[in-house]
Amino acid sequence: MAILKIARMGHPVLLQRAVEVSDPTAPEIRRLVADMIETMEDASGAGLAAPQVHASLRIFVFRVPEGRGSGDADDRPVGTTVVINPRVQPVGEDLRLRWEGCLSIPGLRAAVPRHWRIRYSGVDTEGRPLGGEVTGFHAGVVQHENDHLDGVLYPMRMTDLRLFGFNEELAKAEALAAQHLAARQAAEAGR
Incomplete structure (x- = not known):
């Protein structure tokens, strides 16, 4: 395993739509995912998308650390999770501001409007389906990481730049x- 270099805001890889993974079980995908997890943990992040490590593929990893969830039944701590070829869909109209940071925009954070409840799905490195309906921090981190796969950084979602610093x-x-x-x-x- 290896710590990968994280692309920072301004790098073109962060502004393009990532491509679907044809074989989630391929050895090179497993290797990339292992390196992404190690990189996320080394950077003390809650999530990391493949484009952030210069791989334009529809993969992200995330976790919901203890104490970060809202306490809602669908927002409990979750260990490191791999999502390949995700699909994310809002459930309802409830948008809430959530403070976000990003490993590609170090030292800054902002209040970003996110759907409180979402449904997501994808597969893991074994090709097994995963996902569910989640809220709060869990929903926010999935939306944030999924945005990276579409070339969207959180400042592009902001509605009030006074809440950025x-x-x-x-x-x-x-x-x-x-x-x-x-x-x-x-x-x-x-x-």
């Missing part, structure tokens, strides 16, 4: 907002 600056703003809230609650409790 460097991780450090956003963390400072969140800490300041929490301090203001705590001070207001203390003042109200003292009345």
Whole structure:
């Protein structure tokens, strides 16, 4: 296995539609998937799509780490999952903003509108079908990674560029907002 180089925003591989995988069980696909998983884990990511490692194929890997899910019954922690030739379909009209980062856009994150509930399907490296109906973080990470397969980066989905910034600056703003809230609650409790 190997750590692969991650393409960054601006690289043409991230802006094209990836091609279907003709044989998900092929040894070169298994090797690529193993390297993608190792790369995702090394970068502490929640997901990674093949175009992000310069392979224009319809493959992504993801996980729903403990503590990242919404607690919804369809958004529980999930170990590393491989999805080849995915199909993703929104269920309902419920769109919610979710904070996203991307290994191809290091150091930044933004609030991106995503469908709260989706249905997805695909196959794994054994050719076995997988997927289901999911919500919350699980639904968001699948939508994010699937977008990579269509040449879409999360800033292209944004509706409010004021909710886009460097991780450090956003963390400072969140800490300041929490301090203001705590001070207001203390003042109200003292009345």
